[in-house]
Amino acid sequence: EPEVTQTPSHQVTQMGQEVILRCVPISNHLYFYWYRQILGQKVEFLVSFYNNEISEKSEIFDDQFSVERPDGSNFTLKIRSTKLEDSAMYFCASSPQAGYGYTFGSGTRLTVV
């Protein structure tokens, strides 16, 4: 069964450093997403991406965040200057249609120290 692949599974970074989280969506999916989950809390939407541009973003997705699909297969989330409160599990997801058929990746646990 097709999977959404995320790397790394765990990333530890110092406050103020830049991090890039990587995702390989399912190959025939057209819509891509990032969500995050702070430990023990609910899953929160960050951003959706379609046709090489952001289609929606939440208030969490401020100027410190950016997304890119650099090569037609990878989908990345960059945090420019990490803060302690960015520590969370970040999930990538993709879907073949808008708002339907989501598949979530296994997540990247980001720890900011």
Add this chain to the structure above:
Amino acid sequence: ELKVEQNPLFLSMQEGKNYTIYCNYSTTSDRLYWYRQDPGKSLESLFVLLSNGAVKQEGRLMASLDTKARLSTLHITAAVHDLSATYFCAVRIGDAGNMLTFGGGTRLMVKP
């Protein structure tokens, strides 16, 4: 702003018992999802409910949707230990984009 509320937040039950998890949402939606999450793991899709009165069943889990009441339920029949996990409902606002708004989750523990 769409709000999605689940209750209970925590549920401890004995094997063999039945119970229902509730998911209320505050505005019109055209799709409601139920996910399962094991500790430290990803979100596993259980059900997607698309219309009023929709009912779906898989094993010991049954989900239903009442769009008029803005309520979905996840019913557990004769619980077994393997069902221990956190269950999330998530709602998409119709025609308002692709984002899902998640409930706070229900942590289910099934005791032998």
